Amino acid sequence: MSETIVTTDRLTKRYGDRLAVDAVSLTVRRGEVYGFLGPNGAGKTTTLRMLLGLIRPTGGHATVLGSSPGSPKAVARIGALVEGPGFYPYLTGRDNLRVMARYQGLDDPAVDAVLDRVDLTSRARDRFGSYSLGMKQRLGVASALLGGPALLVLDEPTNGLDPAGMADMRSLVVDVAAGGQTVVLSSHLMGEVQEICDRVGVIAGGRLLAESTVTDLRGASAVKLVAAPFDRALAVAMRVGGDDAVEVVGSAGTGAETRGELRVQADPSVVPALTRELVADGVDVLEIRAVERSLEEVFFEMTGTSSNHQHEVRTLETLEVSR
Structure with a gap:
């Protein structure tokens, strides 16, 4: 896990007068689950989109798997789910994955394997348009897993899942990393990040406040x-x-x-x-x-957020789980 496969150096993105990402410098090591933690609007998704080459940075630079973000060499080894999955609503879940598999030169057994990993085999013949939000999220993760990418980038992967589905997704992420793949996981659910991530980057207001292991961030017992x-x-x-x-x-x-x-x-x-x-x-x-301090307590100490806001965030997380 000593090899660094993602690095950013003062990566910055500005939209007009608004600074969405402010000089973020981070590192992701091979084989780890890296948690990108911050509230909604903190700059997580914008940073991930720059790492994938979907948008260009205003300043700074990044290296992904030894190449520039968005280069064919890097893209070929990355699986990603960013800002929710998008599929053909009139095709079945399986046929949607078959379309993607054909572009990658993969056959049907590869499709069946990822459907099984996200527990969608029983609903694979249903049209995507009939899926619940949680099922759509699972299919998006399945598409990211096609071909066994070296780097898996997941933006809020438990969004829309019920508690049992969230637990299954966390187990899947841990299993993927145990198999040697690297996972970059963004989330605003602090308990989720604390449970499954090896290292964490804490971001708020577009700035990276800290980057360390979960244990070190939480401090001594x-x-x-x-x-x-x-x-x-x-x-x-x-x-x-x-x-x-x-x-x-x-x-x-x-x-x-x-x-x-x-x-x-x-x-x-x-x-x-x-x-x-x-x-x-x-x-x-x-x-x-x-x-022991929770990761939530550490985050609010870093951001100087009030106890009232802590209650609001917990309420939002509860609503997120219950959707």
Whole structure:
């Protein structure tokens, strides 16, 4: 996975006075699932369209599979689904794929194989125009998988799928990468990216805010402790975790009745030892548990988004799932 197969250097796209993509520099390594994470309108799709050669950048440059975006050499090794699938509505799902397969010099068994991978075999003889949004999305992914491309570019691939379909699609993406193919996956669903992606590029307002592994972005694990009396609990936590590892979140009450909440930057494995030390010192442990930041929390910290907006985004994601 050390070989870089997609690179961009200050890739920029401007539409009149509007800067859609602002000097984005990213790398995608062979065999990984790269998550391009950001809200709708962040510049994800515009960036993917430039990588595929569908639109020209205003500034900067990119290299895809060792070639310029849109070059015949690069296109021949890429499968893509961007901004929803487009097929002949009067043809069946299978016949639509057969048309695409013929352009690639592929035979019918190749079509049947990708239909099976996206679980559409039973509906392959139905006209595309009769498909639900989720089925259309599955057929679009099937078309991208034709020919076993080295790079698979998927723009919001779970759009329109029910929860079971979303889980199946995530499993498919992981399976594709396990087979040696590289996947670039854009999404505004942070839980989805956290679950299946090896590395993540966080984009907002057209700018790449961060690029790293999911683990590194989420940061170190911590232990939440609520205990009383607070001063004694604080002393034990500092003794076990170290002075610099303990953060006072808050406290209430007076004297022996004072209870407080602490956050200890430590591996969850420290919980048993910390609990024993607290009890041995006569501390009442009201709550102790390992906590980890979600990718959602990291994203909102990066963008400085308010808690009200977090609620709005969660609501939008719920609506997306229920469509």
